[in-house]
Amino acid sequence: MATASIVRCTKCAKNAGTVACEGCSAKFCPRCFNNHRQHLSKELDNIVYEHDILKQELEKPSEDETHPLLRQIDNWRKESIDKINQLADRCHTDVVKLIGDNKNQLADAFRKLTNTIRDGRSEEDYDERHLNMWITQLKELKDNLIKLSNVHVEVDKQQPSWIQKIIVRKDSHQQKEVKDSKL
Ligand SMILES: [Zn+2]
Ligand SMILES: [Zn+2]
Structure with missing residues (x-):
């Protein structure tokens, strides 16, 4: 005889998983679903925080001379x-x-x-x-x-890379543009 299989909540594994999250496809009981949403909300807060920090950096008057390069x-x-x-x-x-x-x-x-x-x-x-x-x-x-006829100052050709030249190089493939993609 087939037993009706009840989908359990992914989180607590106790209550029935009646609410599905479309993002992660997990099924939750109502209480765990609330927690899940709160968790997502906190993650969003973090993203907004990082976003604001970057915004400040971009809006700061540029101190070109201190650039790492x-x-x-x-x-x-x-x-x-x-x-x-x-x-x-x-x-x-x-x-x-x-x-x-x-x-x-x-x-x-x-x-x-x-x-x-x-x-x-x-x-x-x-x-x-x-x-x-x-x-x-x-x-x-x-x-x-x-x-001082037996003493000479001359270029040491044995050591061509004593001071190595530096060059400024830009990678040929461009940085990926940030897409404002909608789900
Ligand atoms: Zn639960
Ligand atoms: Zn989810």
């Missing part, structure tokens, strides 16, 4: 400049040190030359060959003092 560019600028400054400072320090080292070396050579010339003069022990040699040595010392 602009801050991102500014950060890139700052970080890149910092990198350049740090490296330039380091190379500067290195070259200053090398110039100092070079000067010390030249000073040694210069002292030796001074003594040689002084001895040659006091003992009248020189001729044109000595004079030419000393002129050449003096010129070499002077050149080396300025040129």
Whole structure:
């Protein structure tokens, strides 16, 4: 014998589900249906709240300079400049040190030359060959003092991506428009 199956309320599973919600297709007893409506009403309140917040954002006078994208560019600028400054400072320090080292070396050579010339003069022990040699040595010392011929500053081509370029790119597929669809 077939038993008449009563549809129970989805919520309480006790009372008969006599009222159907079209939105979720659940069947409720009248009391649970009221609760269900209240719940939906609260959710709507939340949506209205979010909506109002967004409305305020849109109506605020635009502070373009604080936009995250602009801050991102500014950060890139700052970080890149910092990198350049740090490296330039380091190379500067290195070259200053090398110039100092070079000067010390030249000073040694210069002292030796001074003594040689002084001895040659006091003992009248020189001729044109000595004079030419000393002129050449003096010129070499002077050149080396300025040129630092064994040190070079050059571009490091091994490291092309040290500062990476940034670009502004817009995605080709447009943001989906908000449809004002009616159910
Ligand atoms: Zn119920
Ligand atoms: Zn429902």
